[in-house]
Amino acid sequence: MMKLVLFTSRSSLPVKFANHGRNNGRYELVVKSPDAIGQRDDTNFDFCYLDISGLDEGFCKRLIKKIRTAYPLRPWGILDLDGESGDPAWFFHEGAADYLGPGCAAEGFTSQRWKRIQEYLSAQGSEASSGTSVCGISSPEDRTFAGWKSIKSGTIFPFYILYIGPEHEGGIKTSLGEKRFGELQNRLQQYLVQLFAPVDALLWMQSDASFLFLIPPEKARATQIIEACLRLALNGPLISYERLLLDFSLPLVCALHYGEIPFQPPGKTGTLVADSLNFIFHLAHQRAEGGRIVLSEEAAGAIKPELGDLFVPIEAFEGKKLLQSKRFL
Structure with missing residues (x-):
């Protein structure tokens, strides 16, 4: 089961977003304060989101930089249920892998989005394991590793x-x-x-x-x-x-x-x-x-x-x- 972490200052989330998928075993959603970003016990997840609701632009950028520094091997996304961002593309330019806009408040975390995230993670893995060479140098074949x-x-x-x-x-x-x-x-x-x-x-x-x-x-x-x-x-x-x-x-x-x-x-x-x-x-x-x-x-x-x-x-x-x-x- 996929583990998602949401860093948010909200006291509560829209019901559909908070509960959709939890009960059918598709993912586990863990909600934490932005202050928890970078703590030692926060690396055991598959995907994290930052809720930008109520954040000023400067503070938002600092938190994004903190996420990128603390979790360089983890994909991350933005939660913007109130549509506060005037330029969602900026987040993708900074390396975001997903953007949850106002429509998600009503729809919840849908199976279609869940599928796209799985495809994204799979594409990352297959992209990294392809045989494409850089500067004419090829990598050795993978070996089975059992631990x-x-x-x-x-x-x-x-x-x-x-x-x-x-x-x-x-x-x-x-x-x-x-x-x-x-x-x-x-x-x-x-x-x-x-x-x-x-x-x-x-x-x-x-x-x-x-x-x-x-x-x-x-x-x-x-x-x-x-x-x-x-x-x-x-x-x-x-x-x-x-x-x-x-x-x-x-x-x-x-x-x-x-x-x-x-x-x-x-x-x-x-x-x-x-x-x-x-x-x-x-x-x-x-x-x-x-x-x-x-x-x-x-x-x-x-x-x-x-x-x-x-x-x-x-x-x-x-x-x-x-x-x-x-x-x-």
């Missing part, structure tokens, strides 16, 4: 491997001091684990405030990771201030590769040796730049075709072609 517990220690298995951490980490650690750097490390870990949870990413290794995540070998999941990293770069200053509680913007280094490793559970990787691990660490430390994501040719095929213009080829590294995202100004 982390299904992989036995020592099994050689392919993964998308994501390195992410602060640029100039040593200097930041010195300037912040041990206590504040430890707080940054904990906040960044919590934020990234929450951010990548929808694709079942596994926090596999950690060194200070730098992290190595394993992503199941399915291109649709890697596509979502790439989009999340792009949003991290775009929203870096806001995330630094609001989520990491820093008084400066923290550029993050992001590097993504696809390769095989002999799997070991987190905490038991000390003696592990693999070419793919050597490559991702070399790539992150020698070629990656803060505020941008660099991808090996094995991982670059997971870029959505419509996002291809955001990436440019750069000089090959250790015999592999690379793509790097353009810098957001």
Whole structure:
């Protein structure tokens, strides 16, 4: 059953909208205050809506930005039962996937709309898993993934491997001091684990405030990771201030590769040796730049075709072609 979250300041909703679909098992509707946007327990849903009733334009835009930052892997829409917006198209330009106008107050959340949302989510998944290449680079075939517990220690298995951490980490650690750097490390870990949870990413290794995540070998999941990293770069200053509680913007280094490793559970990787691990660490430390994501040719095929213009080829590294995202100004 699909779970919808509605962020609203209303004390009550129109009866048809509130109840339609609840009783026939099509979806679960959870109503929350806009103040709840970004809370840790708010990531377990399929689609969220923001009710713009009574919101001034500036506050509405801030809430939309907050939704995009807090839930970069979740589609969102607008509830405008009173028809207050004079330009609904603006929401779609900002990335909205649905707009519920005044007609929904009388009609409720209809089966036709439910069907369109399901089609939208399905289209997103199939779009991400298509074999279209970007810059002439194709992605590897998906592998069946039955969950982390299904992989036995020592099994050689392919993964998308994501390195992410602060640029100039040593200097930041010195300037912040041990206590504040430890707080940054904990906040960044919590934020990234929450951010990548929808694709079942596994926090596999950690060194200070730098992290190595394993992503199941399915291109649709890697596509979502790439989009999340792009949003991290775009929203870096806001995330630094609001989520990491820093008084400066923290550029993050992001590097993504696809390769095989002999799997070991987190905490038991000390003696592990693999070419793919050597490559991702070399790539992150020698070629990656803060505020941008660099991808090996094995991982670059997971870029959505419509996002291809955001990436440019750069000089090959250790015999592999690379793509790097353009810098957001």
